[in-house]
Amino acid sequence: MNKFLHIIFFLFLYLSVDAQELDRAVQPANSDLQIAGQYFKQEEYLKALDFLEDLLENSRNIQAYEMGLTCYLALEDYDNAIDLAKDWSKRIPGQKNRFDVDELSVYLLTKEERKAERKFENILELITKQPNQAYFYGKALQDKGYPKMALQAYEEALKKESRLNFDYQMAQLYGELGDIKKMYDNYIAMVERTPGYLPTIKMFLAQGISADNPDDENTLYLKEELIKKIQAGGAPQLNELLIHVFTQENNFRGAFLQLKALDRRNAIAPGQLNSLAKIAFNAEEYTLSANIYQYVMEKGEADGFYQGAVLGHLSARKAEQSQKAETEPKDWANLAEDYEKYRRAFNGDPYQGEIILGLADIYAYRLNQQDTAAQILQGMFTKGFLGSEDIARGQIAYADLLLYQGKRWDAIIYYRKAEKLLERSPIGQEAKFKRAKAAYYVGDFQWSQGIFKILKESTSKLIANDAMQYSLLITDNMALDSTTEALETYAKADLLFYREKLDSALYYLALFDVAFPEHPILDEALLMKGDIYFKQKNFAEAERAWQKIVADHSKEILADDALYRLANLQINQFANSEKAMEYFEKIFIEYSDSFYAAEARNSYRNLRGDQLN
Structure with missing residues (x-):
């Protein structure tokens, strides 16, 4: 045993000494490279070469x-640069492509055209003998910035x-x-040759095809080529x-x-129709979305996507009617009947929750049958087949209705x-935010402020942003007004606006001109006043309110909000592109940190492009 331990000890000692010798051999080389790198960064190329x-x-x-190559080129020592590339081409034959292309690039840099032509001909001759080498030479040429030569290399190999596949x-x-067009030809060839490339090609196309330019000749070409190949029995x-x-x-209609x-x-593919319908819905193509869902529904209840199609169809029709400037009560009544039909059909099915929520919304806010809506929503709370998410959403919808009716404490x-029920979920966060808002409506600002402060850290950006806005509103105005009278007046108007008691809300906002003419909350009151007038389609008064913010409160936090509203008002209601451009320009120049700055810049450019065209 002792003899064995002695052998192990001496072997370890020998290896340690050998490793130390190796370290001493490698260390100077590494040290030289590091020092050279420092001189290289300082652009002291001669010292780096030493x-x-x-x-x-x-x-x-x-x-x-x-x-070393970069140093020679920086010093315009082209002969040594060429010699270096040639020498290393022999030293590392496995990377000959790299060194050959470096040599070629020096000839091109120094405009030695004959030598460059000869070198490139040599590369093509090598590829002719060994076509697989085109992969390596093509990449090296592309990396050096010679796309035409890279193409020639691939074409020579083919x-x-x-x-060989260079698609x-x-x-x-x-x-x-x-x-x-040729790029698209190769994309098509890639999919035909290797169907697994389809997701990659989709991603590439998404970067180059725009809904803003439907007549783009390249996109038209791509569609024509695809249709030709499909009609000729091309790959699915x-x-x-x-x-x-x-x-x-x-x-979406073409799709x-x-x-x-x-x-x-x-x-x-299963579910592809429903996916397209959802995309159309998100793009606010509600009629088409409803038609696509209808097509799926016509396949019958046995289809695995039938229930999802029913929900989507009803939601699309509801969104379509909400989008219209005027919708007849009978149209809402007809839609409610369809909701009722599927509510009965889906009894005992978890899908019923979504239908109940949509139906209650129609009864409460479209048909003015709030008692019916309340009854339907209350019925959700005892349905054992509904999940906790649907029940929580039902409780929020019921609380919204109570708040709409002025029952603030019941809503809370x-x-x-x-x-x-869903403390840590997005739905739970939404409920918490709405509870804070209800407390704010009641006038309990300290309580609501405490909740808003917590929600500023919400995982939902929208809730976090809204919570911050309300938190700032309360903080700024409680600090300056010990009686909170102005804030209470504003909160009353805010609640009435939510309840669609628009004239009553305007009454409270009008008090600011008399009772609080110098109060800091005045810009918030003006913004809301403009929003109410806009909802009443009194666009001239809306414009006047928002313009007053820009004129009298340009340093306040809502100035960019007012400008953004004014710009869109000019586009959509007054058809005045010139004026809209002025407002958008003001946002991204004077309020460059604004949430709207990037969008304002894009809108400005689009409008300017329209005018140039």
Whole structure:
């Protein structure tokens, strides 16, 4: 045993000494490279080359090579740069492509055209003999910024071996060169050859196709080519690619027609129609969204996506009617009947929760049948087949209705119930925020302020932002007004606005001109006044209120909000692009930190482009 331990000890000692010797050999080289790197960063290239000399002559360290080549080029020592590339091409044959392209780039840099031509011809000759080398030379040429030469390299290889696949590389190069049609040809070839590329190609196309330019000749070309290939019996994935193109253009009707054609051949992915309907809904194409869902519903209840289609269909019709300037009561009554029909059909089904919420909303706020809405919502709380999320949403909807009816304390109770049911979820956060708002409406500002402060850290950006706005409103105005009378008046107007008692809200806001003409809350009152007039379609008064903020409260936090509203008013109600541009420009120049700054800049550019066209 002792003999064995002695052997182990001496072996360990030998290895330790050997490792130390190796460290001493490697350390100077590493040290030289580090010192050279420091001089290189300081652009002291001659000093850097002094420390690189041994590495460039004897090592295979690519970092040293790259640094040395750059030093020679910076010093315009082109002969040494060429010699270095040639020397390393022999030293590391496995990376010959890199060094050959470096040599070529020096000739091109120094405008030695004959030498450059000869070198490139040598590269093409090598590719002719070994077509696989095109992968490496093509990439090296592209990385150096020679897309045309890279394309030639790939084309030369394909002449000798047509089975090689450079579709992806060539698509990239055509894109760099601005030949978008050929880029699209290669994208199509990629999908035909390797269907697994479809998600990647979709991602690439999403970056280049815009709904703002439906007549773009390149996009038209892409669609024409896809349709030709589909009609000629091309790969099924080309259908999906065409649908994706239509969707990117917001041409949901074209996508729907293509999906229906696929559906008739049973060549459609499950749920694809419902997905398209949802995309159309999010783009506010409510009529088309409803029609797509209707198409799915017509497949019958046995279809796995039937229930989702019913919910989507009802929601799309509801959104469509809400979007209209005027909707007849009979239209809401007809929609309520359809909701009732499916409420009965889905009895005992978890999907019923969504239907109840939509139906209650129609009864409460469209048909003025608030007692019926309350009864329907209360019925949700005892349905065992509904999940806690639906019940919490029902409690929030019921609390909203109570608040709308002026029952503020009752509303607070139900917001709290929903909050406790889903404390840490987004729905629980929404309930907490609404409870704080209800407390604010009641006039208990300290209580509501405490909740708003907590919600400023909410995971929901929207809730966090709104909570911050209310927190600032209370903090700023309680600090300056010991009686909180102005804040109470504003809160009453805010609640009446929520309850759609618009004239009553305007009455309280008018008090500011008389009772609180110098109060800091005046800009908030003016913003709300403008919003109420806008809702009443009294656009001239809305404009006057918002303009007063810009004129008299330009240093206040709401000035950019007022400008943003004014700009959109000019576009949508007054058709005055010139004036809208003035307001947008003011936002991104004078309020560059504004939430609206980026959007204002884009809107300004779009309007300016329209005028130039």
